[in-house]
Amino acid sequence: QVQLVESGGGLVQAGGSLRLSCTASGRTFTRYTLGWFRQSPGKGRDFVAGIVWNGNTYYADSMKGRFTISRDNAKNTVSLQMNNLKPEDTAVYYCAAGQGILTSLSVTSREKYDYWGQGTQVTVSS
Numbered sequence: 001q002v003q004l005v006e007s008g009g010g011l012v013q014a015g016g017s018l019r020l021s022c023t024a025s026g027r028t029f030t031r032y033t034l035g036w037f038r039q040s041p042g043k044g045r046d047f048v049a050g051i052v053w054n055g056n057t058y059y060a061d062s063m064k065g066r067f068t069i070s071r072d073n074a075k076n077t078v079s080l081q082m083n084n085l086k087p088e089d090t091a092v093y094y095c096a097a098g099q100g101i102l103t104s105l106s107v108t109s110r111e112k113y114d115y116w117g118q119g120t121q122v123t124v125s126s
Contacts, residue, residue: 002026002115004095009120012085016124020080022095022117033101034071034078037110038091039119045094049080050107058107085124092119 008020020036035050049069050058057069068081078095096113106112 002097004097004115004117006093006095006117006120009093009122011123011125014085014087014124014126016085017081017083018085018122020082020093020095020120020122022078024076024078024097024115029076029097030073032097032099033107033113034069035096035098035101035107035113036069036078036080036093037096038089038093038122040091045110047108047110048093050101051078052102052107058104060108082122085122087124087126090122090124092121094119 003025004022006022008018012018031053033050033052036048037045038048039045047060048063049067051069051071066084071078095117097115098113101107101112
């Protein structure tokens with residue numbers, strides 16, 4: 001059974017940092033694209049960042065320069081380092097995994113991902 005489990009969420013003041021981690025189990029995700037999405041109350045689930053199996057990374061425009069996605073294939077984990085957090089970053093953050101996701105367009109599309117975690121809450125106070 002495939003499972004993705006996020007950790008590292010919490011409450012932080014504006015300008016602070018958090019590091020989210022996602023551990024995958026049930027299969028090897030070496031050839032999978034791993035991504036982070038987020039969802040605020042009353043809004044859709046939006047793309048945050050993605051990393052392809054070959055190491056290519058993609059970010060939503062508002063995250064560029066603040067967020068960094070990385071993966072450790074040996075540990076089946078993907079991380080999201082979030083710096084200079086803003087109140088508008090408050091959301092539930094989800095990690096996801098999918099096969100055959102290689103282009104910038106497909107990486108940002110949540111329909112392309114096969115597996116999802118339960119989410120972790122990030123709250124940024126002003």
